[in-house]
Amino acid sequence: MANTTVLVPEPARPLPGLSINSSQGLLQWISSVDHKQLGIMYLWMALLFMLVGGLEILLVRVQLAVPRNTFLSPEAYNQLFTMHGTTMIFFVAMPALFGFGIYFVPLMIGANEMAFPRLNALSLWLTLFGGSLMYFSFLAGGAPDAGWFNYAPLNQFNYSSSPGVDYYCAGLLLAGIGTITASINLVVTILRYRIPGMRFKDMPVFVWMMLLTACLVLASFPALNAALAMLLLDRQLHAHFFDVTGGGSAVLWQHLFWLFGHPEVYVLILPAFGIFSEIFAVFSRKPVFGYAFIVGSGIAIALLAFGVWVHHMLAVGLGNTVNGFFSASSMLIGIPTGIKIFNWLATMHGGSLRFTVAMRFAIAFLVEFTIGGLSGIAFAIVPIDLQLTDTYFVVAHIHYVFIGGTLFGLFAGLFYWFPKMSGRLLDERLSKWFFWLFVVGFNGTFLVQHVLGTLGMPRRVYTYPDLPGWGLLNMISTAGGFLMGAATLLLVYMLVTAIRRGPLAPADPWDAYTLEWATTSPPTLQNFDRVPPVRSARPWRDHKRPDDADHLKPGKKKGVHGK
């Protein structure tokens, strides 16, 4: 009854890139406008930059392993930690999340392509060139050295006279344009290219989160791009936007940067929330608990994200009224973020849990992200922020959010979707080794940094005096870092061997719910010919269990909502 299928619309004339013969190897990848190949290239780029950014921070951790170490010069240290932060945010986390988005959004909404395939390719190459340009600065006289948020007036020519900061501006501007074009592409694709019959409330949570993320990018990146352009003018043409001696303002940079920077945090976490929502549902064999609530709180986060930036600046001295306002808004945004944790717990409740590696990362995320979320609330409480901001407590906090949240989301997504993307299965035993190595290494690195912060260790110091406990805690942190490094190398090995000779994956190895599993693994160039009709948020399950389909549930008009 439910199995009459829907024809997936295809353009009458194929795009130029699509006509290239698939035996052309690398040339085919470079010239590709296929969203799946571009998505995979985004992911490879992210992995490459992750290895580089990881190597940088391991050098930093060696320097910090013992007090008064002289392994790195302060100049080298400052370049390495600046490049680590900038790389991980802009050239690892964002490309990886967009890679999954660009690969899976069309598949999940039953489309054969993104709205603008050639723009899609442009986005990827702009981002890659932006990253390469920033790294070229190492050869051009010195990498950026003023931290990833690059505060004024330290970013001015008289305090940072190597061309590093100029490359930072140019690289991020290029990559930023790439991110904006990719976001436009995603928004249009999601709004216009859903399979007929898929309403907003039938969209997979991941698609919803990519839509919100893309909207956040479109509204927040202009602030960053404007700030970068102003900084380039300051440095190259002696404008005085951020130069205090010339009448500019040191605080203006902070406002512009964090007006971008805080929404950016949600750009990095919402897609991960989307991935986790899919994974909790599939591996609990239940629909995600409170679909409307999860999507609604995502929308609330996306709106509130633009009213919280000053919590990065509470020590700037903007006054108790301003600080109080932003304290309230920051606590407010914590509510929808925190409640989602309970949504996922409720998804597990009463389920039938399968502990695949994807699900393991999702479960670990619940605890790790709660730690990161709670330490985040500490920074919304103004007096506690005034104690702990700019100490190692912040370093611990951001890594619990970006690793425990974003990176675990990316790993979960990778283990969940790898069979679909490659048509191969990963080695289960090694995957579990990777999971434990990484989780133990991660907590070993960052848990102790909470303590270092309360002991008063400032962030971004290239060395420190031999105060009681400092050396030991830093040594533990360094050891944890190397464990994560080893785990990452294991991941690369697993990926390469699985792609070369892993066992073939079936089309739907996890008995999943959404449309990407309705095509072959890996999908053919044209994703679908026909897909099952979409009448709920779990169309592929409705197709597999026509007698128990979500839209047939008693007491409901349609869909999975309401008890």
Next chain:
Amino acid sequence: MRSIFSSATQEAERLHRLDTYFIIAALAVLLLVAALTVYYAIKYRDKGDGVEPEQTSSNLKLEAAMLVGPTLLVAAFFFLTIRTTQAILPPAGRLVPAVRIVGHQWWWEATYPGTNVVTANEIHLPVGQRLLIEGTSADVIHDWWLPAFGEKMDVIPGRLNHVWATIRAPGVYEGACNEFCGQQHAWMRIRVVAHTPADYARWLAAAGQPAAPPTGALAQAGGALFAHYACSSCHQIRGTAAHGHQGPDLTHFGSRRTMLAGLLENNPDNLSRWLTDPQAIKPGAHMPRFIFGRDSIRALTAYLTQLK
């Protein structure tokens, strides 16, 4: 181990209470989430029977409870935030501060309004009084923080910020610059020496004195060299012709326990190493290498060490 929990001021004590409430609440939430996660992971694991569980997808009452619980918790902490902020960080108005701090790359300058005292890195304060500490910067943004004093203060060029401190007991308290400020951000440490009011008055009087003239041939030669070379264009020694303001005031340099903002103990050996090659000791520091002769370094060291 000194930490944010070893409060040395009344303000920090007040903050400590808030810290404690927060830690209790945060641990309770974390424990709840962790316990539920582990419990569900064990209880609801796949039994291998292939039966699909009941497809529950929402429960409005539970969802309402999930919304109300955290909201109440957050509201309570917002109330505490406002109360504590008002208590520890009221506006300064037009009050004259007890000490003015100016951040420099990479050292701290302290002046005491109403006196001619200028010092660097080691800042002397009295106990038992509610002190207004005012801060600004001469170059990039720095941040003034002593863990035992509670709240921190960004010092920003072109802006005046303040914090309050009612120190409870005499002693030495350490802190550091917390805002990344360039190459030597790590060695921009703070030492606050807290005295009883009587000791503080004595210190202030002594610190206000001009430098005593050097005694002994070597130190006198050092004084002459200090005036002859470019030293005086950056450093001030009150009572001499040296009136530079780029570097730290050296009038009573010999009475400081540490040098270079906490990097080294202040002793003649370290001082002569520093004068020999500053860039090898603190790379990036704004003190140039002058290539002094060995005799000059000995004389300068003798002179500066005498400036008690």
